[in-house]
Amino acid sequence: MTHQPMTSAANELGYVSAGLNRHTNWWGAFVIGLAGTILVTGIAPVMVTTLGASSIPPTIFITITGWLLCLFLAELAAMMPDRAGGSPAYAYPAFKARWPGLAKHINGVTAWAYWLGWFPVAPLNMILASLYLANLFGLDTTSSFTPIHTPIAYSTLIISIVGILAFGIAANRGIRFGAMMATILGLLSMIPLTFIAVAWLFNPSVVNYGEIAGFPRLDGTGFFSDFKGANGVTYGWLTTYIAYAFLLTWNVIAMEAAACYIGECRNPDKDAKIAMNLEGAYGVFIYTLVPIAFLVVLGAKALSDPAQADPNTIFVTFASKVFGAKGHWLDIVIGLMLILALALSALNAIMGSGRALYQMSLDGEFPRIFQKLNSHGVPHMAMGFNVLASLIVVLLGGAVEIYTFSNVGYTVSFLPVLIGYYLLRNDKPDLRRPFRLPEFMKYVALALAAIYFIIWLYGGLVYSQLGNAVIYYWAGWFVLFMYLPFYLWRQAENRSLGTAT
Secondary structure, three states: OEEOOOOHHHHHOOEEEOOOOOOEEEHHHHHHHHHHOOEEEEEEHHHHHHHHHHHHHHHHHHHHHHHHHHHHHHHHHHHHOOOOHHHHHHHHHHHHOOOHHHHHHHHHHHHHHHHHHHHOOOHHEEEEEHHHHHHHOOOOOOEEEEOOOOOEEEHHHHHHHHHHHHHHHOOOOOOHHHHHHHHHHHHHHHHHHHHHHHHHHHHHHHHHHHHHHOOOOOOOOOOOOEEEOOOOEEHHHHHHHHHHHHHHHHHHHHHHHHHHHHHHHHHHHHHHHHHHHHHHHHHHHHHHHHHHHHHHHHHHHHHOOOOOOOOEEEOOOOOOHHHHOOOOOHHHHHHHHHHHHHHHHHHHHHHHHHHHHHHHHHOOOOHHHHHOOOOOOOOHHHHHHHHHHHHHHHOOOOOHHHHHHHHHHHHHHHHHHHHHHHHHHHHHHOOOOOOOOOOHHHHHHHHHHHHHHHHHHHHHHHHHOOOOOHHHHHHHHHOOOHHHHHHHHHHHHHHHHHHOO
């Protein structure tokens, strides 16, 4: 089905409709999209235990760009309410009017890069959840094997496989069931996480604001000091922050996940604006307060001591100091909160990126089998593909490895979307826009695209070396180029059926 809302030929916006069931609203899109914001549980500990207080300014900056991205997506989602798969789906109609031949490949590569960015969240979060479960129940993490490069415990492998399969089943139950699960998981995880983020403000006795004065590194050196990477090489301050921005973008701008479900909202004109604005605002709140809280409560000395500030257990250490309580009960409360948060994010990873592949197939750049819907009206073949790919990525074994592998696709997927936003504003100014940003924002979109390009290309290359993750970085590039054989598969199908798309 083709959606053409305008009567004037100069202002028509034709695109293939996803045709998914409209069984949710702004709340459903928001709570499932919290899966992106929940990634603070993975990145905040890494940043503060590596860069100390100097991590706060770049974290705040990248988080604000994430809110801006949400605003752009709110306008695009309301304009194209029948598209599925979130941000990558909006690039195709924008480029189609100017460069129809190029547009289909922009569409395919953008959706595939977005998929590469999101599907690894499920195995990553199951790996992190296994660490919290091991801490709670004393599971064995010493028995391990090395399937690819990094050792992975057998307990981690088993928990991850069971979790991914379970969320794959839940994701196939439909958007209404997914939103219900997300609401439960979101409330059980985000309420205590929000409480932790602000609790220190009400206990001044544990706070030392001097820890963030001047934004020093953990060793006491200044914000503009050089940095020695894990590979033993020293990097300049600007190069260092661009490299770590590569990690940040993978985590922080993931608040855009809510856009994946606007096409399944009953009133997208209203729901897009509410869901995306709320997602962006909450993201800025949580991503700003959590790292500041770690620093002013725990301090540089504790954060630089691996025995006291293990990134995998730092929330428990932090809560013990803030609440003045220690013991197994606190480990259980914090551990369960984090496990539920990670579970919500894993659910979204399977649901959201599956919809991107589904829309990509409808548009003609991916095999037809991914267009299939089950009895609940969800693209079960696309989500099954996600489950299979996630089970393979579990074997990478570690968070930083998966960050590096995955972000080869994620950040770059927004470049065509942001440029497409500019094109639509410039070429089709009179299109129906239920939510419309000020006119100057089209130039902000171009500036944001340039920033993300530098972070993705230069920052990614530097971080892969700085963090000793070169093998995973190039593995990400290999998967990114796998778009080509899938595209050729679709073209072979078209030839056999005698069709153009």
